[in-house]
Amino acid sequence: MGIISFTLLILQLSVAPFIILVTHHLLNKAIGTPLMISQIIGGIILGPSVLGHIHNFGKTMFPMRSIIVLDAIATIGTIYFHFLIGLKMDACLILKAGRRELLIGISFVVVPVLLSTASCVIVKDYSNVEFNVRSSLLFVGGAESMVSFPVIAFVLAELKLLNTGFGRIAMSSAMISGLISFSVITFIMIIKMSAIETTLMLQKIIAGCALVALVVFIRMLVMWKIKKFPDAQAVHHELLSFITLISFGDRSS
Template sequence: MHAVTTTELFLVAMLIIFTLPYLFWRLLKTDYFAPLVVVQIVGGVLLGPGVLGAAYPEYYASVFKPEVISALNGVAWWAVMMFVWVAGIELDLHEAWKRRRESGITAGFALLVPLLFGCAAAVVLINWSPDWAGDKGAPWQMILGIGMACAVTALPILVLLLEKLEILRLPIGQRILRYASLDDIAIWGVLALILLDWARIERQGTFLALFAFASWGMRALMQRIPERDRWYVGLVWLALVGLGADWCGLHYMVGAFLAGAVLDAKWFGHQAMDNFRNTILLTVMPVFFLSTGLRTQWDLGGVAVFGAAGLLLFASVSGKLIGIRIAGSILKWEKGEASIIGWLLQTKALIEIIFASVLLDKGIISNETFTALLLMAVASTMLTIPVVTPKLKALSALLKKGG
């Protein structure tokens, strides 16, 4: 009898990853409320130990052996690093500076209010049960981490949703990206603060000093080499900075964002950036979704996890909408404008899951909290298109308003 090899099991897992979510999305035509990326995330959860592993433990154990999971994790790490790197490159700080008052007020309230709501929800959870906290983090890290997870806007997924709504290149679409970009910087900055390890502070300081110096050299190099070489050199830079960030304890994902944030999108071209991001989403990010699903746990009970997810969803959505409404009142926006912007900025999807993955890796949150955050991210993203589409039709005059 033929013994099944690790390679064969890996390819079986890849078949499952790419076939089932796509068939569900295509045949059931879920794109209006659940884009393919959302179906893939949900598929990862269903294929994880909490669902497939619980229903068919022998089949789950026969396919997702430790060596297969290790191989999938390797693909997932590089996939998500490239994804976050592109998100960093897409930040348009020049435009934000030109409109700094409007951008600062909107991005500030869009971040601060859901952060406070999320921190309050985290306090409720930790008082409910200490099992929501990780075993390596301090309470303030868990509370601030969950608060920031509730404040996240998924910038790359936001781009895909704006494309779907056909407003990406319109003034309102560019405004929304500008607000999300500023919040992205703050989110990753706070994550770096959460991960500061005073035992490693010297190593982290060394990394940041070397990164600042190397960034100056990298920017000079990028402007001198041919455009066809920039992608390759950029990926080398990504691996180097990710390695340095992980070595000093800041996590490779913080390094991936920093590696992209110091580069300019104009060096790569917006069309090439869109194509690269879409290629990552098509070819390797589904593996990350599965590896994310493999980490979901329901040990506190399914009802408790769903209850926590509902609490976090309420904190996230209401906080974002209230924050944007406050900004709109200060800036004298037109009626309905804040609602459209708020609903688009509340979408979580991948960046929130990546953020939560880092908190889980560092032991700041528990597996159950991670599962609740993942469910919250999926629900917030599924709400976006159905809620925003009729609002855009009713307020089409706002589409060309530049701020």
């Protein structure tokens, strides 16, 4: 990376947080919106809809040669975002979930899917969209209607509601809905693969089972290592390096 490219990267990493912080300050002061809403709006402002629509701005601030570097940094940010969300998550909440949490979690999946499916059927029957678009509407609508657990966990953490009764109910329901959503999407993908090639489907199933087994094993290994530091003493660099490598390994898997 040359000096000009590095300077451009620093400029991009300075402009984006500045616009997000200004947007968050204005919106939070006016209507109390969460930070994630300000981040979305800030992305829209920097995107092709607003500032990016200006030819010179988009060409100067976000040239094509910088997209690869930005994508790599965005990937690293996504990895650590999910890692921090995982630190705040207690997976045992699913086992402790009652009937209320189960019903809320199921409704998080069923109601949006039904509404999106009905909308897709209407669009397919009463609009002149291309065949390729029509054939993918149901799948895209169903996928987009799934509840994102990291988003809910992020909002609850920002509002300091994670340790409240409402926060525990919301976390349990979100984890249940996320588990159901992931299972449904996986099942649909397996069905699609089985129609193409049975061997590929079996490979994906075996790889998924191996990944789950690896996650369980790594969790047991990390918990065993953590028990060696019961008095909140300094954690060894080997454990920190191991956790960092595992968090990056999540992206490659």
